[in-house]
Amino acid sequence: xxxxxxxxxxxxxxxxxxxxxxxxxxxxxxxxxxxxxxxxxxxxxxxxxxxxxxxxxxxxxxxxxxxxxxxxxxxxxxxxxxxxxxxxxxxxxxxxxxxxxxxxxxxxxxxxxxxxxxxxxxxxxxxxxxxxxxxxxxxxxxxxxxxxxxxxxxxxxxxxxxxxxxxxxxxxxxxxxxxxxxxxxxxxxxxxxxxxxxxxxxxxxxxxxxxxxxxxxxxxxxxxxxxxxxxxxxxxxxxxxxxxxxxxxxxxxxxxxxxxxxxxxxxxxxxxxxxxxxxxxxxxxxxxxxxxxxxxxxxxxxxxxxxxxxxxxxxxxxxxxxxxxxxxxxxxxxxxxxxxxxxxxxxxxxxxxxxxxxxxxxxxxxxxxxxx
Amino acid sequence: xxxxxxxxxxxxxxxxxxxxxxxxxxxxxxxxxxxxxxxxxxxxxxxxxxxxxxxxxxxxxxxxxxxxxxxxxxxxxxxxxxxxxxxxxxxxxxxxxxxxxxxxxxxxxxxxxxxxxxxxxxxxxxxxxxxxxxxxxxxxxxxxxxxxxxxxxxxxxxxxxxxxxxxxxxxxxxxxxxxxxxxxxxxxxxxxxxxxxxxxxxxxxxxxxxxxxxxxxxxxxxxxxxxxxxxxxxxxxxxxxxxxxxxxxxxxxxxxxxxxxxxxxxxxxxxxxxxxxxxxxxxxxxxxxxxxxxxxxxxxxxxxxxxxxxxxxxxxxxxxxxxxxxxxxxxxxxxxxxxxxxxxxxxxxxxxxxxxxxxxxxxxxxxxxxxx
Numbered sequence: 230x231x232x233x234x235x236x237x238x239x240x241x242x243x244x245x246x247x248x249x250x251x252x253x254x255x256x257x258x259x260x261x262x263x264x265x266x267x268x269x270x271x272x273x274x275x276x277x278x279x280x281x282x283x284x285x286x287x288x289x290x291x292x293x294x295x296x297x298x299x300x301x302x303x304x305x306x307x308x309x310x311x312x313x314x315x316x317x318x319x320x321x322x323x324x325x326x327x328x329x330x331x332x333x334x335x336x337x338x339x340x341x342x343x344x345x346x347x348x349x350x351x352x353x354x355x356x357x358x359x360x361x362x363x364x365x366x367x368x369x370x371x372x373x374x375x376x377x378x379x380x381x382x383x384x385x386x387x388x389x390x391x392x393x394x395x396x397x398x399x400x401x402x403x404x405x406x407x408x409x410x411x412x413x414x415x416x417x418x419x420x421x422x423x424x425x426x427x428x429x430x431x432x433x434x435x436x437x438x439x440x441x442x443x444x445x446x447x448x449x450x451x452x453x454x455x456x457x458x459x460x461x462x463x464x465x466x467x468x469x470x471x472x473x474x475x476x477x478x479x480x481x482x483x484x485x486x487x488x489x490x491x492x493x494x495x496x497x498x499x500x501x502x503x504x505x506x507x508x509x510x511x512x513x514x515x516x517x518x519x520x521x522x523x524x525x526x527x528x529x530x531x532x533x534x535x536x537x538x539x540x541x542x543x544x545x546x547x548x549x550x551x552x553x554x555x556x557x558x559x560x561x562x563x564x565x566x567x568x569x570x571x572x573x574x575x576x577x578x579x580x581x582x583x584x585x586x587x588x589x590x591x592x593x594x595x596x597x598x599x600x601x
Numbered sequence: 602x603x604x605x606x607x608x609x610x611x612x613x614x615x616x617x618x619x620x621x622x623x624x625x626x627x628x629x630x631x632x633x634x635x636x637x638x639x640x641x642x643x644x645x646x647x648x649x650x651x652x653x654x655x656x657x658x659x660x661x662x663x664x665x666x667x668x669x670x671x672x673x674x675x676x677x678x679x680x681x682x683x684x685x686x687x688x689x690x691x692x693x694x695x696x697x698x699x700x701x702x703x704x705x706x707x708x709x710x711x712x713x714x715x716x717x718x719x720x721x722x723x724x725x726x727x728x729x730x731x732x733x734x735x736x737x738x739x740x741x742x743x744x745x746x747x748x749x750x751x752x753x754x755x756x757x758x759x760x761x762x763x764x765x766x767x768x769x770x771x772x773x774x775x776x777x778x779x780x781x782x783x784x785x786x787x788x789x790x791x792x793x794x795x796x797x798x799x800x801x802x803x804x805x806x807x808x809x810x811x812x813x814x815x816x817x818x819x820x821x822x823x824x825x826x827x828x829x830x831x832x833x834x835x836x837x838x839x840x841x842x843x844x845x846x847x848x849x850x851x852x853x854x855x856x857x858x859x860x861x862x863x864x865x866x867x868x869x870x871x872x873x874x875x876x877x878x879x880x881x882x883x884x885x886x887x888x889x890x891x892x893x894x895x896x897x898x899x900x901x902x903x904x905x906x907x908x909x910x911x912x913x914x915x916x917x918x919x920x921x922x923x924x925x926x927x928x929x930x931x932x933x934x935x936x937x938x939x940x941x942x943x944x945x946x947x948x949x950x951x952x953x954x955x956x957x958x959x960x961x962x963x964x965x966x967x968x969x970x971x972x973x
Contacts, residue, residue: 337764341767341771381760386757388763395713399716399788406787414770415774415794418770419791422791
């Protein structure tokens with residue numbers, strides 16, 4: 230939900246051990262043994278969701294079949310790409326576990342940060358995000374997609390969300406907001422508090438009442454969680470159950486480094502054609518292979534920094550045995566970069582063709598997710 | 602609507618000529634010749650409403666029988682006293698001229714500034730303010746009293762008001778807000794912008810659309826007007842008609858100086874008993890009379906600094922001829938302070954007894970003014 234681009238990527242984490250350092254700095258905990266429902270999901274099984282705060286509360290709710298909320302947001306700018314799909318998969322996974330979903334369209338933030346009109350944000354949210362969510366499997370039941378600029382509950386306008394934004398202000402300080410947002414402006418101040426309201430308002434009596442809420446984020450988003458956690462602790466009425474959060478690794482950009490919405494050669498959009506996909510992977514996908522065929526055969530490639538391998542691991546190859554074989558073959562030098570890329574292209578193309586069909590059908594379902 | 606107590610009172614203005622200096626500093630204009638509808642009202646005729654910004658627009662709307670809005674707010678703390686009644690009289694006067702009234706209950710501001718709960722603010726707003734407004738003659742037609750914490754329009758929640766607060770943030774700067782509110786806090790920042798939304802939201806398409814709006818204030822409130830005027834000018838969509846404002850003198854406190862809600866000996870509450878009124882006037886009302894009877898008869902009193910005379914002028918003696926006689930008799934020494942005070946006590950007691958009867962009947966009308 231922030232404008233800051235992630236500073237961390239998987240190989241920074243695996244190679245330079247910033248991973249543990251950041252967790253220690255932020256005071257977040259590594260993800261420990263999880264129930265079966267979670268380990269069935271590759272994001273949890275493969276440690277892509279690697280850390281948490283107060284996640285026990287969510288696990289208990291699931292175990293005890295109690296209600297809980299998963300809250301997340303989308304910034305309605307740019308193309309919907311694989312990085313966004315990684316978050317969407319978590320939404321859909323939590324929905325399958327019985328969570329009530331709250332999904333904020335950050336149109337106020339887009340206005341304040343980029344001057345993008347509320348109307349334009351609505352259009353992008355629907356075309357890029359919501360249609361793709363539906364195609365990925367999001368169901369309308371127990372799912373509230375709302376706009377920051379026009380919060381409704383069951384089709385009726387709600388003021389409780391904005392009242393909370395205004396009341397959070399009293400319990401926060403200028404300095405703690407500044408510590409997160411740096412150079413301060415009224416727009417940033419209001420966005421910060423509205424984001425607090427996004428995370429906390431599900432617990433108001435007008436919504437679910439006090440309830441466990443999990444917010445899945447990238448680790449760079451943790452400061453927002455800390456702000457909301459800190460402010461909410463100071464409020465006596467209503468009493469909030471402390472927010473839970475999980476932290477996922479970033480899907481690396483095609484060329485390695487970050488995936489940037491403003492650079493199409495850094496991402497695969499979920500609307501890219503098979504031709505574009507093939508061309509992008511072949512041209513841009515950062516390789517962990519050696520410079521020459523001879524060297525590669527002799528020394529093998531490095532799957533941990535190879536973007537194609539990472540995409541298979543994080544998204545496209547759910548079978549652990551198959552993935553391990555690819556890993557080992559690539560590492561031993563038996564598999565070449567071109568072969569690895571071909572596997573990814575095939576998998577990705579199949580996925581996207583199927584996805585794009587579903588996306589066309591999603592059009593008709595939009596009304597089940599948002600009010601006109 | 603601010604927490605700052607007025608720095609100016611009528612004799613500062615008349616004696617030390619700060620009046621003109623302040624107007625010049627703030628760039629506001631003296632009130633010029635007014636149509637008859639206005640000069641019938643003592644507040645306008647006697648220059649108690651003494652200055653304005655862009656008031657011509659309101660005069661034109663009245664002349665052309667076009668719609669316009671009068672917007673004001675109330676801070677739901679303390680007792681409803683004569684100072685508040687002076688503002689209420691302007692509301693009622695504008696209502697009689699055909700204005701649509703928008704009256705904000707500043708419960709969010711009371712929460713942020715004083716930690717007063719939203720429920721407590723609602724209670725005080727009804728008991729102290731709204732009941733007294735009704736008793737003073739406020740009509741439910743074309744009158745919207747709303748709570749900052751729960752903006753409704755025709756009984757339905759509205760988000761447009763909060764959306765505007767959030768959008769105003771983008772077009773304001775930290776420094777201009779700081780210039781008004783001094784030491785900044787998130788609470789003050791949000792209150793400042795919500796106050797901007799109070800003044801500007803009547804012009805949203807969800808309310809009246811672009812329309813002339815007049816905000817009657819004490820001159821110490823002008824910075825809020827300047828902030829709202831400045832921010833609104835920068836917004837391209839929607840286009841706002843520039844706010845109009847009028848500036849009234851402060852009803853002086855009983856002991857001279859300011860009327861303070863926290864000091865009951867500084868004000869007459871509209872629920873004070875005849876006994877309390879008599880005692881307060883006799884004990885506290887600051888006198889412009891001389892120290893001895895002999896000196897008073899010889900040199901005369903000074904009505905311009907005499908609080909009893911000011912109350913007659915600003916509130917209780919609508920007859921100019923009678924007021925002039927009191928003025929002249931007091932100034933010549935013919936009328937003693939005790940006699941002047943007795944005139945005020947009689948007038949005030951008669952007014953309050955009648956008012957308090959009406960206030961009891963007001964109970965039943967509350968529902969016509971606010972939604973449950």
